[in-house]
Amino acid sequence: MLTPVVDDDGAPFWEYAAQGELRIQSCADCGELRFPPRPCCPLCRSFATEWRRVxxxxxxxxxxxxxxxxxxxxxxxxxxxxxxxxxxxxxxxxxxxxxxxxxxxxxxxxxxxxxxxxxxxxxxxxxxxxxxxxxxxx
The missing domain is CATH 2.40.50.840 (OB fold (Dihydrolipoamide Acetyltransferase, E2P))
Incomplete structure (x- = not known):
């Protein structure tokens, strides 16, 4: 089976998934959810991120x-x-x-x-x- 390519932005997604949790990256400033993970919020341009459990x-x-x-x-x-x-x-x-x-x-x-x-x-x-x-x- 193929394995995902893990980059720095997406690594937390795979770490949580390995623990059986589905989490989505969100902006720590405005709360905008985003997927795929990336360094900057497309809404407010903040670089502050957190991972919200869904x-x-x-x-x-x-x-x-x-x-x-x-x-x-x-x-x-x-x-x-x-x-x-x-x-x-x-x-x-x-x-x-x-x-x-x-x-x-x-x-x-x-x-x-x-x-x-x-x-x-x-x-x-x-x-x-x-x-x-x-x-x-x-």
């Missing part, structure tokens, strides 16, 4: 089912999904991930016909701290 609930805003040719690491799990999730408590923030049946499940563990735009999801984490998404249970 509930990790959202809805599928969009999704795709990649088709071959694929990277070798992913070809054996094809077909699989990639979802774009709009966070419930930060609706301007959208995170990319995979919809899985449970934490650490294979990328193809949710049948494509079960994926719907607008479906409610909850963040789950792999053993290595990679955020993924699972359908909320009614």
């Amino acid at each position: 509930a990790g609930r959202g809805r599928i805003w969009s999704y795709v089912l990649p088709h071959p040719p694929l990277l070798p690491e992913y070809a054996e799990q094809s077909p699989y999904n990639v979802v774009l999730v709009e966070l419930a408590d930060a609706p301007r923030i959208r995170l990319v991930g995979n919809l899985v049946s449970e934490p650490g499940a294979r990328l193809n563990s949710v049948p494509a016909e079960r994926i719907r735009i607008g479906a409610r999801v909850q963040v789950v984490f792999t053993d290595t701290g990679l955020p993924q998404w699972a359908l909320e249970r009614p």
Whole structure:
């Protein structure tokens, strides 16, 4: 499996994720949430940052089912999904991930016909701290 490229601005995101927490960078001066992480607030231009914990609930805003040719690491799990999730408590923030049946499940563990735009999801984490998404249970 591919691993994320971690830079100085995004390192805290991955450190919190490794602890099972979803946190989003925010401006310590005006409170504006921003993702992806970056050094300066796009609203007030402040360099003061903090990491705000979010509930990790959202809805599928969009999704795709990649088709071959694929990277070798992913070809054996094809077909699989990639979802774009709009966070419930930060609706301007959208995170990319995979919809899985449970934490650490294979990328193809949710049948494509079960994926719907607008479906409610909850963040789950792999053993290595990679955020993924699972359908909320009614």
